Amino acid sequence: MTSVLIFPYRTPSAQAISEPVWTVNGSSIDSVDLTGVDYYATIHVRCAIIVDLEELKRSTCQQISELAFILTARSDTAGLFSTLCSADVAEGEVDLGGDVAVADLGDLATLQVQLLRTRVVAPEPDSLIARHKGAVLWSRDEKLRLSGVGSRLSVRAVDLSVDPMLRGVLWQVELDRSDLYSSVSSVAQVSLNSRHPELIALLQSTDEQGLAARILRRQLQLDVARQFVLAAREFENDEGADVLAALPYDSIGAVSIRFAEKVRASGGLASRSELWSLFDSNPASFELILQATYLAPALETH
Amino acid sequence: MTILVLPRLNSRIARELVAKRWNLAIPVAREVAATSHQRATFASTGEKIRPELLGSFIDELRVSAAGFGYPFRTPSESDARAWDVAATEITWKYLKNLVIAEAGRLDVWAFLTVVACPDLVLWRYPVTTKDALPAGLEARFLGGRRNLLKRFWQRARALTAVGSDWSLLQRVREDDLVQVFERPSLAAIPGLAGMLLTQIASSSESLSARDILKRLNRELPVTGMYFLPSSELDGLVFANSEASREAISRSKKKIR
Numbered sequence: 369m370t371s372v373l374i375f376p377y378r379t380p381s382a383q384a385i386s387e388p389v390w391t392v393n394g395s396s397i398d399s400v401d402l403t404g405v406d407y408y409a410t411i412h413v414r415c416a417i418i419v420d421l422e423e424l425k426r427s428t429c430q431q432i433s434e435l436a437f438i439l440t441a442r443s444d445t446a447g448l449f450s451t452l453c454s455a456d457v458a459e460g461e462v463d464l465g466g467d468v469a470v471a472d473l474g475d476l477a478t479l480q481v482q483l484l485r486t487r488v489v490a491p492e493p494d495s496l497i498a499r500h501k502g503a504v505l506w507s508r509d510e511k512l513r514l515s516g517v518g519s520r521l522s523v524r525a526v527d528l529s530v531d532p533m534l535r536g537v538l539w540q541v542e543l544d545r546s547d548l549y550s551s552v553s554s555v556a557q558v559s560l561n562s563r564h565p566e567l568i569a570l571l572q573s574t575d576e577q578g579l580a581a582r583i584l585r586r587q588l589q590l591d592v593a594r595q596f597v598l599a600a601r602e603f604e605n606d607e608g609a610d611v612l613a614a615l616p617y618d619s620i621g622a623v624s625i626r627f628a629e630k631v632r633a634s635g636g637l638a639s640r641s642e643l644w645s646l647f648d649s650n651p652a653s654f655e656l657i658l659q660a661t662y663l664a665p666a667l668e669t670h
Numbered sequence: 671m672t673i674l675v676l677p678r679l680n681s682r683i684a685r686e687l688v689a690k691r692w693n694l695a696i697p698v699a700r701e702v703a704a705t706s707h708q709r710a711t712f713a714s715t716g717e718k719i720r721p722e723l724l725g726s727f728i729d730e731l732r733v734s735a736a737g738f739g740y741p742f743r744t745p746s747e748s749d750a751r752a753w754d755v756a757a758t759e760i761t762w763k764y765l766k767n768l769v770i771a772e773a774g775r776l777d778v779w780a781f782l783t784v785v786a787c788p789d790l791v792l793w794r795y796p797v798t799t800k801d802a803l804p805a806g807l808e809a810r811f812l813g814g815r816r817n818l819l820k821r822f823w824q825r826a827r828a829l830t831a832v833g834s835d836w837s838l839l840q841r842v843r844e845d846d847l848v849q850v851f852e853r854p855s856l857a858a859i860p861g862l863a864g865m866l867l868t869q870i871a872s873s874s875e876s877l878s879a880r881d882i883l884k885r886l887n888r889e890l891p892v893t894g895m896y897f898l899p900s901s902e903l904d905g906l907v908f909a910n911s912e913a914s915r916e917a918i919s920r921s922k923k924k925i926r
Binding site for chain 2: 407
C-alpha cells in the first residue's frame with residue numbers, strides 16, 4: 369500500500385516543478401559506478417529541476433522570495449541529516465549540488481530535495497497558505513545504495529617510516545595467514561605510507577586512464593596477488609585443496625585457493641606445483657606472468 | 671582524518687552465538703568474552719580498532735558495573751539506571767569518533783555485545799526463565815536500537831549535541847528515554863532528542879515524552895525540521911511541550 373501525504377496548505381501543481389534529475393559524481397544515479405566508494409570518499413550529489421515560476425506562484429499563492437529549494441542527504445542506517453545546499457527559486461533550470469562524506473551516510477542513503485518556506489509571514493487573507501518557517505511545500509526522495517561497493521581489502525594511511533625496516537616504502541601489504549578460516553576482510557591490511565601524500569592522492573584520483581595511477585594500482589595488485597598465492601600454497605600444504613568446499617566462502621583459505629586457481633588457469637600452467645615452483649624460483653617472472661595473463665585483461669578494461 | 675572501524679558480526683552468526691550464550695552463568699559468559707572472532711569482518715577502509723583498546727573499553731565497563739554488584743548481584747532498578755549513566759559516559763569516551771556510517775550498522779553493535787561483553791548484557795538484563803530465549807533479551811544482544819551499547823552511544827550523542835551533562839539521563843524517566851530514542855525519524859534531527867530531554871528534565875510538572883513526540887511526529891512530514899536553527903527548533907519543542915501540558919491538564923480536569 370502506498371501512502372499519499374496530504375499537505376494542509378496549497379502546494380505546487382504538477383506542472384510547476386519537474387521531476388528531479390539526480391546525478392552522483394557526474395553520472396546518472398541509475399548507472400553510477402561507485403566501485404571506488406569507501407569511508408574516506410566524498411561523493412558529489414547533484415539535482416536538477418525545472419521550475420515554471422508563474423505556475424508555482426499561481427498554485428501556491430506564495431511570495432517566491434520566501435521559498436527555497438534545499439538538498440539534503442540522510443543516512444538511512446544511522447539516521448542523520450546532512451544539508452548539502454540551498455538554492456533560490458527561479459524560472460527555468462535550478463541546479464543544486466553538494467559534497468557529502470560516505471562516512472556520514474553508510475550503506476543506504478536517502479537524497480532529498482524539498483521546497484521550503486524560509487521565513488514566517490504575517491497572516492494573509494488566504495488561510496490555505498503555508499506560513500510557518502520550514503513548511504514543506506514539495507518533496508522528492510531518491511535512494512542511494514553504497515553497500516558492498518568499496519574495495520575488498522582494508523586500506524589505511526599510516527606513517528610507515530617509524531619502523532626502520534619499512535623506511536622509504538610506499539605501502540605494505542599484510543595478510544595474516546595464521547588462521548586460514550578467518551574472513552579476508554579481518555586479516556588483510558594494505559597500509560599506505562602517509563609520508564607520501566602524493567601516493568594517496570594518486571590512488572584516490574578519479575583519473576582512471578592516467579598512466580601513473582594505472583602503474584601504481586597494478587603494483588599494488590601484484591603485491592596483494594603475491595600474498596594470496598602464498599596463502600593458498602600454505603593452506604594446501606597443511607590441509608589439501610579438497611577442503612575448499614568446506615571452507616567459509618569469504619575465508620582467507622577459500623579466497624586464496626580460488627585466486628591461485630584463477631592465476632594458474634590464466635597462465636596456462638599445467639599444475640599447481642608448476643605455479644608454486646615458478647614463484648619459488650623467480651618472483652620477478654611470476655610477476656611478469658601475472659601481469660601478462662591475469663591482470664592485463666582487467667587493466668585493459670579501464 | 672583517521673576513521674575508526676570496529677569488527678562486525680553478521681546477523682546469522684550473531685543469532686547462533688546468542689542461542690549458545692543467553693543462558694550461561696555470568697562468570698562463564700565472562701570467560702567466553704573476547705575482543706576478536708574468527709568470523710568477524712571489517713569495513714573496507716579505515717583504522718581497525720586495536721584489540722587492546724577494545725579490551726580497555728569493555729574492562730572499564732566491567733569495573734564500573736562492579737560498583738553496582740557485577741557479576742554476582744543482580745542490579746536493582748536504581749543501580750541499573752546509575753550504571754547506564756556511567757556506561758554512557760565510558761562508551762562516549764571510547765567511541766565518540768565513530769563515524770555515522772559505522773555506528774549505524776547492526777553488525778558492529780552485535781559484535782560488541784555478543785562477542786566482547788555477553789556477560790554485561792546478562793548482568794544488566796538478568797534472565798528470569800531458562801526455558802527459551804526471551805525476545806527482549808535477544809534484542810539487547812543484536813544490533814538494533816535496543817542493543818545494550820548502541821543505546822548508550824545514541825544517548826551520549828544526543829546529549830553532547832546540546833552540550834548537556836550526563837546527569838540529565840538520571841533526571842528523566844526511563845520510559846521517556848525509550849520514547850525519544852526509539853523514534854529514528856526524530857532522532858535523525860541533530861539536537862532534537864537532547865532538546866526534548868532537557869525540556870522534560872527542567873519542567874517542574876510531569877511531562878510525557880510520549881505525548882510530545884506524537885505531536886512532533888505529526889509535524890515532521892510537513893516541516894523541514896533539519897532546516898530550522900537550534901533556537902527555533904528549541905522553540906518548536908517548547909511549543910509542543912506546552913500544548914502537551916495543557917492537553918494533559920484538561921484531560922485530568924475532565925476525569926475529576
